[in-house]
Amino acid sequence: MARGYNQKIEQQQAPAFFVRGPSPFARLVFFFSLSLALIATDSRLQYLNSVRQTLMGLLHPLQAVANAPTQLYIVTNEYLVTHNHLLNENQQLKQQALKQNIALQRLNMLALENDHLRQLFQANQALAESSVLGEIMHVGRDPFTKKVIVNRGEAHHIVVGEAVVDAKGVVGQVTRSYPLSSEVTLITDKSLSIPIQFERNGLRAIAFGNGRDNTLDLPYLPSNVDIRRGDKLVTSGIDGIYPAGLAVATVSQIEITADSPFARITCIPTGGVENHKQVLLVSIPHVSFPEIIDVTHPLVGDVPVSKLQMAPSIKPVQPILKTPQARLVSKPHAAE
Amino acid sequence: MQQSKLKTIYFSLLTAFICLLLPWSGFALTIRPDFLLLVIIFWLIRAPNLCNIGTAWFAGLLMDLAVGGIFGQYALAYTVTAFFAVMYQRRLVLFSGTQQLVYIVLLLLISQITLLILKIFSGMQMIGWTYFLPSVTGVLLWRVAVFFGLTVGGRTRGT
Structure with missing residues (x-):
């Protein structure tokens, strides 16, 4: 036993003494500076975007392998659902469809009326966006940000900036597109902001993700602003990215303190930001720009x-x- | 002999990477150990002639790609961790099992703290003490591996 142990040590260390190459410290300095250079390049310049996209394309098969077990689980689970459960669900869906059909009829009429009014005023036609159905592959791996990866990418004409919605409201925005997948930053992420409008009084504001919990903040609104708990926030559409009128969040808390001129308003997103698997990627509305008079200040x-x-x-x-x-x-x- | 060992190393690194790519979410994501770093530390200590700081750097780059943050963050963290792993590699033979575990948890924490500093510099917020849970689960995983006979040499088997 003792002999075998000694042999093991010798085998391990004999090459280590001679074939070591540069000292660990030299390697540390080299790779440390290389990493710092990479960080600086990636955060300040745009050179590495195409590199990242290509590499992500290469990484996709690995991702598919990693996702295979869960996919298999989901498929078998679906296969084993009981007959009774399906019947129940079917009935529920039928009822839901009936309700929505009625709402849709009214919507059609309103859309027609709206078109007509727009024609009367000779205003632009309302924008019709196309959308692509995507499925969330996995949650982002960075604990500091709130992101998800969706299985639609450049191959499906997804571009950076598109809005991502689910059945209940806005979920986020595409922030990076790879060949076969794209990265969606959720509206609750600290770095994402979304222009909104209050449904009740039409007041416009910008909502920012809180980042820590799944809420949105409405900063920079004066403390005497006309906002109540339960007010609904919808997209205002003036950014030209999100279609107007999509539900975003509901006001859950308003704090007015004497020491701050601004109210602290917290909202809860209406969309199932972290619940649903299917999402809709809505293309950026194509606006025909008016002739810009002065383009010297882009x-x-x-x-x-x-x-x-x-x-x-x-x-x-x-x-x-x-x-x-x-x-x-x-x-x-x-x-x- | 070396060739086959090199294959084992790359295969284990790839497996660890796929483990990280699994669709973790929610609480599982919070406690997910850094498989890739664990495997790198293992090989750095066990076969320092085949796996060195450069390997760690490349693995970190791969992580950066998978995580989708700024390039170079994980690469930097892994490089620093690998340096400390290599520095004390020969002394590790004298460590007892518990001492080794402490050493591993310190290495994992070095990686996480480096990452945390980089993230805070790029404007992120600290997400609370749960951020350090992966180090704890990582060292538990290491203990499990030792239990099943995967040792880096030294006195882990109580000789």
Whole structure:
């Protein structure tokens, strides 16, 4: 036993003494600086996006292998559902379909009426977005962010920026697209914000993900703002990304403190942000831009000027110089 | 002999990586041990001539790709961890079983703390003490592996 043990040590260490190459410290310094260079390149410059996409394409088969056991489980589970359960579900779905049919009839009428009114006012036609049904493959692996990976990618014409919705409301936005999958950042992620409108009074605001728990925050609203608990938030559509009128969240808590001029408003998302498996990826509405008068200032802060003009239903005859943002653009120009 | 061992190493790394790619979610995701790092530490200690800091760096890059964050974060964390693993590799032979476990948990924590620092620098928020649970489950997994006879040498079997 003791001899075998010694042999083991010798076998292990004899090559280690001679074939070691550079010292561990040299290797550490080399790879440490290489990683730092990578971090700097990736976070500040855009060079690595195409590299990432290609590599993700190569990684896809591995992902498929990893997903196989769960897929198998789901399939067998579906296969083994009892007859009774299916009957019940069928009945429920029929009832639901009936209710929704009635609502849909009214919706059709309203849509017709809306089209007609728009024609009367010679406004742009409401936008019709196309959408792709996707399935969530897995939750993002980074514990710091709230992301999911969906099984639709560039091969299915998914582009970065598309809105992702489920049956109940907005879930998130596509932030990266790979060849066969895409990364969706959920609206509860800290880095995602979504322009919203209150259903009750039409007040517009921007909702930010909280990041820690599954809620949204509405910062920068004054403490005397007309918001009540239970108010519904819908997408306003002025960003040109999310179609207008989709449910986003419900106000759950309003805190007004004397020391802050702003109210602290917390909302709970209506969409099953972490529940459902199927989601709909809605393509970005294609807006025909009005002729831009002055393109010498393509950027306002980080927002491209074209985004300011994306209010989809505004008639593009009058240039947007009337809006306060546009005035902001023209100011520095005038100063010159 | 070396060739076959090299194959074993790459096969085990690949298996660990697929384990990480499994669709973890919810609480399972919170406590998911870092399989890849565990396997790397294992080979760094057991076969330092075949698996070195460079291997750890490449594995970290693979993790960066899978996680989808900024490139280089996991690579950096794995590099630092691998350095400490290699530094004390020869002394490990003298460690008892418990000491080895402490050493492993420290290595796992080094990786997590490096990552945490990088994440906080890039504007993320700390998610609470549950962030460190993977280190605990990782070392438990290591103990289970030792129980089933996977040792890195040294006195783990109580000789």
